[in-house]
Amino acid sequence: MAKKPFASSADLAPKDEVFVELADGVYTLTAEGDPNVAAIEAEDFLICFEARATPAAARRWLAELRKHTKKPVRYLVLSHYHAVRTLGASAFDAQEIVAHEMTRVLIAERGQQDWESEYGRMPRLFEQPEEIPGLTWPTLTFSDRMTIPLGDERGDLVLQHLGRGHTAGDIVAWLPQQRILFAGDLVESQAALYTGDAFHDEWATSTLDEIEDLGAEVLVGGRGKVARDRYEVEAAINQSRHFLNELRRTVGGVHGEGGTLKQAFELAHKTLEGRYGRWPIFEHCLPFDVKRYWDECDGKDWPEIWTAERDRAVWDALQ
Numbered sequence: 001m002a003k004k005p006f007a008s009s010a011d012l013a014p015k016d017e018v019f020v021e022l023a024d025g026v027y028t029l030t031a032e033g034d035p036n037v038a039a040i041e042a043e044d045f046l047i048c049f050e051a052r053a054t055p056a057a058a059r060r061w062l063a064e065l066r067k068h069t070k071k072p073v074r075y076l077v078l079s080h081y082h083a084v085r086t087l088g089a090s091a092f093d094a095q096e097i098v099a100h101e102m103t104r105v106l107i108a109e110r111g112q113q114d115w116e117s118e119y120g121r122m123p124r125l126f127e128q129p130e131e132i133p134g135l136t137w138p139t140l141t142f143s144d145r146m147t148i149p150l151g152d153e154r155g156d157l158v159l160q161h162l163g164r165g166h167t168a169g170d171i172v173a174w175l176p177q178q179r180i181l182f183a184g185d186l187v188e189s190q191a192a193l194y195t196g197d198a199f200h201d202e203w204a205t206s207t208l209d210e211i212e213d214l215g216a217e218v219l220v221g222g223r224g225k226v227a228r229d230r231y232e233v234e235a236a237i238n239q240s241r242h243f244l245n246e247l248r249r250t251v252g253g254v255h256g257e258g259g260t261l262k263q264a265f266e267l268a269h270k271t272l273e274g275r276y277g278r279w280p281i282f283e284h285c286l287p288f289d290v291k292r293y294w295d296e297c298d299g300k301d302w303p304e305i306w307t308a309e310r311d312r313a314v315w316d317a318l319q
Contacts, residue, residue: 004319006312007121007284014124019064020226023178025154027068028220029061033191033280034125035084036220037061038182040175043151045074049173049182051089051136053118056128058088075148077159078138079184079222080167081106082197083118084125086136098146099138100161102169110305111135117306121284162186162210165203166195166222174214181214181233185222189236191280193243196288197303200296204244212237223280246271251290255297265290265318287318 015032022028025041038049046069052058076094078086081103089097112135119126146159155177162172166185173182185194186207195203212234219227219236227233250271254264268290276282291314292303304310 004283006315008281009121009123011122011284012124017060017064021068022180022218022220022226023175025069026175026178026180027065028182028226029064030220030225033223035223038173038220039065039069040150040157040173041069041071042074042148042154042157044071046071047075047077047148047157047173048073048092048094049077050079050085050184051076051087051092053084053122053125054088054127054129055091055131055133056088057125058091062091075140077171077173078103078136079172079182080170081111081114082167082185083111083115084122085184087115087132089136090133096140097136097138098140098142098159100169100171101141101143102161103167103171104138104141104169106167106169107135107137113305113307116308117311120308120311163202163207164199165207166193167197168199170207172211174216176214179215179217181211181216181219183211183219183221186211187219187221187236187240189219189221189224189227189232190239191221191224192276192282192285193240194281194285194289195244195247196285196292196306198289198292199301200244200248200293204241204248208237208241208244243272243276247289247293251293252297255294261291261294262318264294287315290318 015034017029017031020028028036028038030036040047073092073094076089076092076097078099144161148157150157158174159171170184170186216233217230219233221236227236247268250268251264254267269286
């Protein structure tokens, strides 16, 4: 059997980007399983959600956004620390870059290694990487909740940390008046989950419970299509929970029986492939997902830093 290409290194075909206006002044851009981005209009400024991997990629999103609004970007909100979400920030010329306080800690601890790791895993996302000025640092952080009044009867945008999940510092952006939720990578809609830096047990239980309790009627996940009604929102949350629970069940079972990491990967792959195998980045994610949960079963609460070298070693060991 031919060896699988490393992660997404062979995924070089361009993706079709789709601009969607979800409500008056609420926009998103999806791209066939590539990271989603969004923007919310306030009375006299913009809030952008996620920055993309490079300034060049961010400029393409902003060019589309500028067909609909010329308001300046006051806030750029980062859902978490991963490079494909943060390194395009300089293109926005935002007054403030907002993130959870733990995201700042993680950038300091592992931001450079994550940049090198993700560039190796997903080279297509890093358009004109030479333009990246360096790590993106938040200028404004919070611990639990931050509210941004939108003015002009638009209501508020609520930024919340609902618990550890995809990383230790995930935040969501919630428009309670419009019932629209931007969930970052805590929820995916018809896309596989990356859990290599995750806290699986909390994510699958209390964190997703908190998301469900918001009662969103439209949900934009970190990847995949927009969930446009309560049924699709529930389906996206349930899909994310099911993926996590099956990963926990299979890997945890092999670990508990004294098996090997490779056996855990093989069982998880066999179990999940039928439902998720055709979804974006499934094959890319699963080795790193399995390794992280195996580490949690070993009692390692804090995720080990992924380096380009560690990426390759884990990938080779599990193929």
